[in-house]
Amino acid sequence: MKTRFAIVIGASSGIGRELVRQLASEGTKVAAVARRTELLDALKVENPDRILTYSHDVTDFESAEKLFMQMTHDLGGLDLFIYNSGIMPVVEPNEYSFEKDQATVDVNVTGAVRWCNLAAERFLNTKSGTIIGLGSVAGDRGRSGSPVYNSSKAFLHTYMEALRNRLATSGVNVVTIKPGPVDTEMTQHLSMSKMSATKAAEIILSKRGKNGEFYLSPLHRAIFYVIKRVPSPIFRKLKI
Amino acid sequence: MRLAQEMVKEVKLGVDRLEPVDGFGQSNRTAGFVFRPTCVQEIRDIFALAQEEGRAVTLRGAGRSYGDANTGAEAIVIDIQRMNRILSWDCESGVIDCEAGVTIEDLWRYCLEDGYWPPVVTGTMYPTLGGALGVNVHGKNNYCKGTLGEHVLEMDVLFADGTLTTVGPGDELFYQVISTAGQLGVIVRVKLQMHHVHSGNLSVYAESARSWNEQIALFERFEHDADYMVSWVDCFGRGVESGRGLFHAAWYLERDDHQSLIASNQDLPSLILGFFPKSLVWKVLKLFCHRVGMRLINWAKYRSGCLLGNRKHHVQSLVAFSFLLDYVPDWRKAYAPGGFIQYQSFVPKEHAAQVFDAQVRLQQEYGLESYLGVLKRHRPDKFLFSHAVDGYSLALDFKVTEKNRDKLWEMAHRMNDLVLGAGGKFYFAKDSTLRPEDAEKYLGESLSTFRLLKQKYDPDGLLSSDLAKRLKLHR
CATH class of the missing domain: 3.30.465.10 (Uridine Diphospho-n-acetylenolpyruvylglucosamine Reductase; domain 3)
Structure with missing residues (x-):
């Protein structure tokens, strides 16, 4: 089924912005949600008939429901919901900053639950729709570099799996995406080969209507198949 | 009458009220906040809620209109079935x-x-x-x-x-x-x-027609006498056989027959040919729900109509004759997942054969033949948005898929032009494809009158529907 109406949370840059662009270019009416109004305004200009923008901080949990109702009303329906918001603060090897960790949990975990629950309840009642949550390969193991970021993505994977199992009989698809390094603001400090956000968005949108967990490339899937099975005593000695 | 005070409960707008709300053709899938009131006061309360929430209200009965007359995306939908x-x-x-x-x-x-x-x-x-x-x-x-x-x-x-x-x-x-x-x-x-009526049965006459001209001639032959007339049209018929089909006329029986008036004696059988469960028929139908399969079914129906019972009378119950759509339970599932649209146009009698012939030719040109065609005779009436003319209507069922949708709508717009050119009309119960300019053209002055009435009786535009929005009826 063609996607007529979509919401993208975390839409001002990177993969989110590309998702909005690509959805709008295929004819979908998209609600783009992010904190940074000026970036949203620039995005809207690209396709004003099809892109609606809403300035919102996903840690403002109180206002989420009202905004969700407003957006579905403005759009005229909802077929696809994408939770793309996420932060990955730089954490030094021996740093245990509660502020950074709490901010990560607020955006990556609590924000995801707040918004995906709203989409899940709606789709349960309307008996159709797709929820896509952006996790990360980082969630596949507890790596020493970013304990809370890794854990937040692991939470998201399990939470999305649970939603998938809850909604399986209701005609609702729940997709978990596990991107590896993608060339976005979030990964600017990482020096490694990265997939373009445009390519990542294309792959993510190709998973609409499916159910399950997906990596962005077969190579990632193969690598993380192995990494997940490396015994802990060996894993902790590896610098990954 | 039950007292309003006894009935009314508080109405609130929440996601728990959301339901899928489709037209009967299921080609237009929406969701709405559905309320099923049981009394007038409850409807008033729902109106107040809608005004407070800034949402439109769409009225819906049993959801049998094929298109979007009974749907209101994200609107408050009042379903009056209770x-x-x-x-x-x-x-x-x-x-x-x-x-x-x-x-x-x-x-x-x-x-x-x-x-x-x-x-x-x-x-x-x-x-x-x-x-x-x-x-x-x-x-x-x-x-x-x-x-x-x-x-x-x-x-x-x-x-x-x-x-x-x-x-x-x-x-x-x-x-x-x-x-x-x-x-x-x-x-x-x-x-x-x-x-x-004296009896729950009708005397039904069947005759096959080989062309549009024969179809029209049959309607003209029986229109002063018969109580009902309808004809099936095979839209795969080409050339001289365009318009071929099977005509039926029916008359009430004058003889008193109490047994046939007992409701349970009118119930449609649960088995077809005495052994095949009707509840499974849609699954068989789905196997044929494509161009080749439907060409075969239409051909078989036409040929069997020529051979069996042609030019003969038979007795049929009122229910069996009247409610053909209810004969096969869940038949709409055969059109899943894209659903279907029904396209029905009403054309003055002097142009009917020509316009319908051109419509069928267009379908064949596009490779999008209707799987079912139904021809009926009409007379004008004085209702504001009257669809009827002194002429004929042809109702057509088109399967909708993601792939054919744009092409189908393009073809429908060309068929609309044929109808409008002949002074014809359309029917909101069926419509999915009209454009605002088409509605302006066939409704003419009636639309201006309607807009004045809307200003008078519903100046805030509380009552709306997807059809009203699509056709810009309120403007």
Whole structure:
């Protein structure tokens, strides 16, 4: 089924912005949600008939429901919901900053639950729709570099799996995406080969209507198949 | 009448009210906040809620309109099916007074044993009276009995400001509320004159027609005499066989036959050919639900019509003859997942054969032949958004897929142009493809009158629908 109406949370840059662009270019009416109004305004200009923008901080949990109702009303329906918001603060090897960790949990975990629950309840009642949550390969193991970021993505994977199992009989698809390094603001400090956000968005949108967990490339899937099975005593000695 | 105070519960808008709300063709999938009131006061409360929330209200009966007349994406949808009480029945005069959620099925089941049948019935028995009057439905007897609205003695209408008004055939407003698809007010009570019958059976005559000209000639031959006329058209017929099909005329039987008036004796059988469960038929139909399969089915139906029972009379129950759409349960599933649209156009008699022939040729040119064609005879009426003309209508079913959608709509627009060029009309109960300029053209002055009425009775545009938005009826 063609996607007529979509919401993208975390839409001002990177993969989110590309998702909005690509959805709008295929004819979908998209609600783009992010904190940074000026970036949203620039995005809207690209396709004003099809892109609606809403300035919102996903840690403002109180206002989420009202905004969700407003957006579905403005759009005229909802077929696809994408939770793309996420932060990955730089954490030094021996740093245990509660502020950074709490901010990560607020955006990556609590924000995801707040918004995906709203989409899940709606789709349960309307008996159709797709929820896509952006996790990360980082969630596949507890790596020493970013304990809370890794854990937040692991939470998201399990939470999305649970939603998938809850909604399986209701005609609702729940997709978990596990991107590896993608060339976005979030990964600017990482020096490694990265997939373009445009390519990542294309792959993510190709998973609409499916159910399950997906990596962005077969190579990632193969690598993380192995990494997940490396015994802990060996894993902790590896610098990954 | 139940007291409003006893009935009313608080109405709130929440995600728990969300439901899928589709047209009967299931090609237009939406979601709406559905409320099923049981009394007038509850509707008033829902109006107040809608105003408070800044949402439109869409009126819906049993959801039997094929397109988007009964859907309102993200709107508050008032489904009147629970307002289904029969308030009084006079078995001497045949006058029934009921709430608007009463269905055609409720009517015949209640009245038939006293020798009364609904004066006008649709091809399915499930529409509510409110929904049916909203689009002013017709049946296979439109050429002699007119539309359902012509048999209403009075009705109560609730307007957007909460005013409840009784109107009848002596009031202009009566002809304006009926036919305008729930855009002026909610029909909440209907007093209807039922039609007296002696028997629950009909005498049915069948004759195959080889072309459009033969079809029209058959209608002309029987129109002064028959109580019902309808013809099936094979849209795969080409060249000289364009318009081929099977004509049926039917007459009420004059002989008293109490057994046939017992409702349970009218029930459709659960088995086909005595052994195959009807509930499974849609699965078989789905196997044939493509161009090649439907060409085969249409060919087989036409050929069997030529061979079996051709030019002969047979007796058939009122229910079996009238409600063909109910014969195969869940038949719409055969069109899943994209659903289907029904395209019905009404063309003055002098141009009908030519326009319908051109429509069928267009379908063949596009490779999008209708899987079912139904030809009927009509007469004009004085309702504001009347769809009928002194002529004929051809109803066509088109399967909708993601792939064919744009092409199908393009073809429909070309068919619309043919109809408009011949002075024809369209029917909100069926429509999915009209453009605002098409509606402007065929409705003409009626649309201007409607807009003035809308300003008067619903100035804030509380009542709306996806069809009203698509056709820019409110402007």
